[in-house]
Amino acid sequence: MDYLLYFVLLALIAEIIGTVGGFGSSLLFVPIASYFMDFQSVLGITALFHLSSNITKIYLFREGFDKKLVMNMGISAVFFVIIGAVLSKYFSPKILELALAFFLILLSLVFLLFKNLTVKPTFQNSVLGGAISGFIAGLVGTGGAIRGVVLASYNLKTSVFIATSAIIDLGIDLSRSVVYTMNGFVHYDDLYLIPILLMVSIVGSFIGKKILNSLTEAQFKNIVLSLILLTGTITVFKSLGAI
Secondary structure, three states, X not given: OHHHHHHHHHHHHHHHHHHHHOOOOHHHHXXXXXXXXXXXXXXXXXXXXXXXXXXXXXXXXXXXXXXXXXXXXXXXXXXHHHHHHHHHHHOOHHHHHHHHHHHHHHHHHHHHHXXXXXXXXOHHXXXXXXXXXXXXXXXXXXXXXXXXXXXXXXXXXXXXXXXHHHXXXXXXXXXXXXXXXXXXXXXXXXXXXHHHHHHHHXXXXXXXXXXXXXXXXXXXXXXHHHHHHHHHXXXXXXXXXXX
16 A cells, blocks of 8 residues: 555646656656566556657646647658657666666766757757657656657747647557557556546646746756756666666
8 A cells, every 4th residue: 555655645746747858657657667677668658658648738727729730740740750669679677677777877967067059950860869758758657758848949838848749648548558568568456546537637736837837947857857967866776786
């Protein structure tokens, strides 16, 4: 019972922060969930969790989304998430977990140290950003940070940013859910978590939207990047200790 309570509370925190930062909950949920189950199971349950999470965000931030970006990033993201999800079956879970941890640390440090770093809002960068975020999402469970960096370069309104990201992510999660199920990552014993995580996604997204109204963008970014850095560092020590 304590195990489930801790898991749900941490998942709720990940959902709130994911909504506030616009990266999606998987960036924090994947390393958190890996403390409670094996990494392949985490990939499967994360994809299913994210489906409800993204549907909730699309509803809550339904004021609008950028159709051009959805097409440019979404198509390449869906194509490459399938490739990443297929390849995930052939890599050691520990290697993938370490790769995720170092990815989190590197990305957070880059944007904490180089605060003015931006990506030019071009068609090529949109397609490339979608492809990279999709591939990493399929391989290690989360690619929202890269997608967030690309979307940020377009200076979108917060509601448009989050809705656009959620629509792209929905296509990614639908695709990888099918592949993960075929890979055997979705286990019958874990399915009881789905309705629980559905409620977590609704509550977390709602709270996250409320918080968005009280903090500046700079505060959001620093808080989220700092937490990503902390999560990645803890995951590295955890993974190295288990080797």
